[in-house]
Amino acid sequence: MRNVYYLIWVDAIANFRKHNPARTDWKISLFIIQTTCNALNLWAILLWLKFFEIYSFIIKIDIFPGTILNSAAGFIVQFASPFILLNYFLIFHNARYEKLIEKYPHKNGKLAMIYTMVSALVGFISMILYGALR
Numbered sequence: 001m002r003n004v005y006y007l008i009w010v011d012a013i014a015n016f017r018k019h020n021p022a023r024t025d026w027k028i029s030l031f032i033i034q035t036t037c038n039a040l041n042l043w044a045i046l047l048w049l050k051f052f053e054i055y056s057f058i059i060k061i062d063i064f065p066g067t068i069l070n071s072a073a074g075f076i077v078q079f080a081s082p083f084i085l086l087n088y089f090l091i092f093h094n095a096r097y098e099k100l101i102e103k104y105p106h107k108n109g110k111l112a113m114i115y116t117m118v119s120a121l122v123g124f125i126s127m128i129l130y131g132a133l134r
Contacts, residue, residue, distance in 0.1 A: 031092065
């Protein structure tokens, strides 16, 4: 069975490189986009677990002057950092993406685009519903 995680990554890499052949920063751009999508999905899952009082665990950071910077740092530590490590070691470490591109087919960016749009939509709808129902 094909691993959906790798299918999404291969689709994103192949499509980005096809449409932006001159860009040399494609690795960091895709890394940030995919990690943000992964973090949003984890955030939405934990938000609903908190809403239904099943599980609640929040990391609060209070080192910056202002709530926005502290909230962003807390989001990065709690939700993005696991995916920063996973995405780096499973995709980019030792140029593993080259082997994955040979192994997995790509769908001309359709799968990666659907994943990105669904992640953003789920995050947005979860935020709105959680705020309205709470």
